[in-house]
Amino acid sequence: MxxxxxxxxxxxxxxxxxxxxxxxxxxxxxxxxxxxxxxxxGDLRISGNVLMYQAEIAEACERPQLAENLRRAAELTVVPDNKILEIYNALRPHRSTKQELLDIADELEKKYNAKRCAALVRKAADTYERRGVLKR
Known part of the structure; x- marks a missing residue:
């Protein structure tokens, strides 16, 4: 569509x-x-499809970053809330090793089919390594 x-x-x-x-x-x-x-x-939660529709509109309005954020949000609709909070905390500086972040990315991709989110976590792992903000 x-x-x-x-x-x-x-x-x-x-x-x-x-x-x-x-x-x-x-x-x-x-x-x-x-x-x-x-x-x-539970009936008040947004669906991934609606977020993808919003991403299409953002793309049509020449807002590619907003569209990408909405696509990542759509992927997260199937991830349990407690897992999202766990990931959020793991992404804070000095909270995770590079391997822990890569493991989170693998889980997002393999268990939840959240490929965009997995790519973002992998990018964060590389950036954190470069900036020296990984857990020692």
Missing amino acids: ALSREDYPLSVKRRELIRTYTGKSFDDINLKSVNDGSISQ
Whole structure:
């Protein structure tokens, strides 16, 4: 599907494309559904597809870095929250060895098919090594 800048914002122009992580439509998310208990916290999570649609729009608006960030975010929608926090902490300076970061990258790529995120962690490992901010 080719989206363009005219499709922004999706919630107004292409709301039929918006589905939550659990498959609820944009119109399913409303105060009545919250009050009657038919919407759970998990239903409020964004799906990888919606983030990829947003990336297409960003690309069409000549915002390639934003598009890449959205694509990485889309990959992370399948990674458990506790794993994301673990990775975040591991990426802080002096928290991980190069091998630990490379192991995280391998896990992201092999277990979660998060190739863009894995590439970013590998780049961080090389940069941290060059800057001397790896754990000793």
